[in-house]
Amino acid sequence: MSLALSLGTAVAVAATEGAGEAGHAAAGPSALRLAVVAALVVVGTFFLCVGTIGLLRFPDVYNRMHATSKATTLGAASMFLAGFVRFGPFGAGLTSLVGIVFLFVTAPTGAHLISRAARKLDVEMYGEEE
Amino acid sequence: MNAPELYHLVLVACGAIAALCALACTYRVVVGPTVPDRAVALDTISTCVVGIVVVHALEADRSFFVLVAVMLAIVGFVTTVVAAKYLTEGAIIE
Numbered sequence: 001m002s003l004a005l006s007l008g009t010a011v012a013v014a015a016t017e018g019a020g021e022a023g024h025a026a027a028g029p030s031a032l033r034l035a036v037v038a039a040l041v042v043v044g045t046f047f048l049c050v051g052t053i054g055l056l057r058f059p060d061v062y063n064r065m066h067a068t069s070k071a072t073t074l075g076a077a078s079m080f081l082a083g084f085v086r087f088g089p090f091g092a093g094l095t096s097l098v099g100i101v102f103l104f105v106t107a108p109t110g111a112h113l114i115s116r117a118a119r120k121l122d123v124e125m126y127g128e129e130e
Numbered sequence: 131m132n133a134p135e136l137y138h139l140v141l142v143a144c145g146a147i148a149a150l151c152a153l154a155c156t157y158r159v160v161v162g163p164t165v166p167d168r169a170v171a172l173d174t175i176s177t178c179v180v181g182i183v184v185v186h187a188l189e190a191d192r193s194f195f196v197l198v199a200v201m202l203a204i205v206g207f208v209t210t211v212v213a214a215k216y217l218t219e220g221a222i223i224e
Contacts, residue, residue: 037137037188038136038137041140041144041185042140042144045144048147048181049151051151051174052151055155055170055171055174056154061167061170064158064167064170072177075177075181080196082184083187083196083199092194092197095196095197096184099184099196102200103177107177110173111170113211113214114210115166117214117215117217118164120217120218121164121166
């Protein structure tokens with residue numbers, strides 16, 4: 001809550017500063033862009049925390065994988081999206097988009113492989129063990 | 131506090147929280163009752179590190195580190211696949 005408030009004040013302060021500097025050549029990214037970057041990074045950190053809490057708290061391998069493979073992918077993809085917003089549509093921004101696509105393709109694949117390995121190793125599901 | 135300072139503060143705080151998440155995942159690596167648990171925890175740590183590197187690229191304003199993050203994601207995926215294959219078959223290359 002306080003974080004959202006401080007972000008709002010950051011946008012307001014930056015807007016007034018930007019109005020003062022409108023005559024000069026823009027050195028660096030605009031304040032609105034920086035605010036969007038900060039908000040996306042905060043969202044990504046939130047999802048990383050959710051994935052970690054699920055990894056620590058859930059009872060068996062399959063539940064933990066369910067928690068981490070989705071939430072953590074979304075968190076890292078949000079951070080990559082922040083990189084796209086910050087570094088523009090070409091160059092490193094394009095690399096960020098490639099990173100998002102790569103994460104969305106590989107994370108489910110890896111989770112599926114590990115869960116199949118767990119099934120072959122006869123790891124019991126929660127509530128199934130004697 | 132003006133806007134650029136707040137921006138850097140938010141980015142540094144988010145990077146620190148992501149690093150704490152990666153540190154918390156090591157609990158599951160050390161304690162985890164089964165071997166697939168450890169593999170899942172290592173995969174989560176690699177994803178957390180990718181996020182930390184992207185945050186560092188934003189905070190230091192060096193776009194080069196985005197490429198480093200993509201490379202780390204590739205290495206993490208290969209690690210996960212190799213770990214799963216080793217767990218199922220006992221050999222990586224027959």
